[in-house]
Amino acid sequence: MLKQKPSALPLRYAVIIGAVGGLGALLFAVAGGLGQSSVTAQDFVNLQEGNNPHLGFRRAHAKGFCIAGEFVSNGSLQPYSIAPQFAATSTPFVGRISIAGNNPTAPDLNAPVRSLALSFGAGSSRWLTAMNTPPVMAVGTPEAFYQQIQALSPDPETGERNPERIQAFFATHPETQTFRNWQAGYTPTASFASEIYHSINAFYLINENGDRQAVRWAAMPTISSNEELDSENVNALQNEFFARVEAQPVAFDLTFTFANDSDDETNPTVLWPEDRQQVVAGQIVVHQAMPENEGNCNEINFDPLVLPKGMAATADPILRARSAAYAESYRRRAREHFLNSSLQPSPQKESENSQ
Amino acid sequence: MSQPTTYNLSARVMHWGMAFLLFSMLFAGLAMVQSLQPWHLTLLGLHKSFGVIALIAVMVRLIIRLRTATPAMPDSIPALQKRIAHASHWLLYAAMFAMPLSGYFMQNAAGRPVAVFDLFTLPAVMPVSLPLYGFFREVHALVAWALIALVLVHIAAALHHGLVKRDGVLQSMTGRKK
Numbered sequence: 001m002l003k004q005k006p007s008a009l010p011l012r013y014a015v016i017i018g019a020v021g022g023l024g025a026l027l028f029a030v031a032g033g034l035g036q037s038s039v040t041a042q043d044f045v046n047l048q049e050g051n052n053p054h055l056g057f058r059r060a061h062a063k064g065f066c067i068a069g070e071f072v073s074n075g076s077l078q079p080y081s082i083a084p085q086f087a088a089t090s091t092p093f094v095g096r097i098s099i100a101g102n103n104p105t106a107p108d109l110n111a112p113v114r115s116l117a118l119s120f121g122a123g124s125s126r127w128l129t130a131m132n133t134p135p136v137m138a139v140g141t142p143e144a145f146y147q148q149i150q151a152l153s154p155d156p157e158t159g160e161r162n163p164e165r166i167q168a169f170f171a172t173h174p175e176t177q178t179f180r181n182w183q184a185g186y187t188p189t190a191s192f193a194s195e196i197y198h199s200i201n202a203f204y205l206i207n208e209n210g211d212r213q214a215v216r217w218a219a220m221p222t223i224s225s226n227e228e229l230d231s232e233n234v235n236a237l238q239n240e241f242f243a244r245v246e247a248q249p250v251a252f253d254l255t256f257t258f259a260n261d262s263d264d265e266t267n268p269t270v271l272w273p274e275d276r277q278q279v280v281a282g283q284i285v286v287h288q289a290m291p292e293n294e295g296n297c298n299e300i301n302f303d304p305l306v307l308p309k310g311m312a313a314t315a316d317p318i319l320r321a322r323s324a325a326y327a328e329s330y331r332r333r334a335r336e337h338f339l340n341s342s343l344q345p346s347p348q349k350e351s352e353n354s355q
Numbered sequence: 356m357s358q359p360t361t362y363n364l365s366a367r368v369m370h371w372g373m374a375f376l377l378f379s380m381l382f383a384g385l386a387m388v389q390s391l392q393p394w395h396l397t398l399l400g401l402h403k404s405f406g407v408i409a410l411i412a413v414m415v416r417l418i419i420r421l422r423t424a425t426p427a428m429p430d431s432i433p434a435l436q437k438r439i440a441h442a443s444h445w446l447l448y449a450a451m452f453a454m455p456l457s458g459y460f461m462q463n464a465a466g467r468p469v470a471v472f473d474l475f476t477l478p479a480v481m482p483v484s485l486p487l488y489g490f491f492r493e494v495h496a497l498v499a500w501a502l503i504a505l506v507l508v509h510i511a512a513a514l515h516h517g518l519v520k521r522d523g524v525l526q527s528m529t530g531r532k533k
Contacts, residue, residue, distance in 0.1 A: 012518040016519075019510065020511045024507050031385045037391070044391065299465075299484060299485040305396055306467065317393055320395055321395075323396065330465070333485070334488040334492060335492065336489070337485040337489050338493070339489070
């Protein structure tokens, strides 16, 4: 063993403290957001859930119910994708119909956005899609989307939306124009079955030669409904859909729109021109609808980046960000369900049962 | 029977290889759970694939550890300290198993297959369940921080042996000059 000079000891300790402390500090800093852009997944979900999170519920689209049925493919997408769902066959699905917002007991008819989410297949053939009534995003980046939610959130003091703040946001974001045009022309229908649900973001279909085709898709209704609903009933749309499916299956045509070379598939704020090729891939047929505590959709995180072989994600930044934010929301509600096994996904159904 | 003064070459290769892998995985994991950037998906795919490699590596490493002679700690180290050192090594092994397993299980409970470099997909070993996902997701994060704490203490102790006590313990893993 070497005899060491006592004077060198403080230096040696300094090296140890510096190395271990530096490494520890770096790990803490990365965990605290070092190297991240201005908005993280946690920031997003914090904003969505607000000051009083509804424990156990999704932080966005908290109110919804489960559906089950089958996708009856006509095989017309087979030349474009090797995904087994597009062979001329029928694939069962589990899904969820929901309204936008963080409140699981919100009145159905007040929601600005309605959604249809589907999960088909398993393993490497699994495909999840979360479709919404608007055809485009208002903005094209997660940072701008964060600002949009901030601008649209009610003022904490008045509890009302602030029109000046909303105006200011739209004025500084001209890319919101297509979305605002849609909003101005959109009239909500009297049924979840008579809405159009859009993929919004674009994806690639990939065939056996490896050719990529950028597409968007939409579930197009096969019925129309303008009947008067009871505007006092917070579950008006949900009850209407349950009664409708009880009587007969509800069908949507799953329609794909193909981009041209001139279309930017990474920009979710722009509509592609109407003359683009459209292909009806088949029908989504809903056979059953049930509350979340009786169905098996509550445990699904409808992450739009879960795609089968034969489909792939575009570089659309909103699409990538959706996946990360959904994962954080999923983590939070899963933790709440683990810590409190009595949490129920659908309180509104319980009150119905007890009547 | 005389004990070696250094870990054998296979043990040293596994140690330093896994040290590099573990730090890559820890930094990737901490960063990717926050990121909204397009590289998030790529990093997540790599994290899962390398997680499977880490699980295989720790199994190989455990076999090597059990089947080869390990260097004795110097007599200058008190018995209690030796016991603490041994315990910390087995805790490191436990954490190195718990990290990939909890990651695999949480993906299972979420109904998300774990694909390894697009080559093959691991089988599902449990039902899709929100509370189970909640449990394994939190275990994955807590064990990550426990592993970070263990590794930092491990590095501090190794450097203390190497720089201050100079008793050959650090060299048993770095290798000795001939």
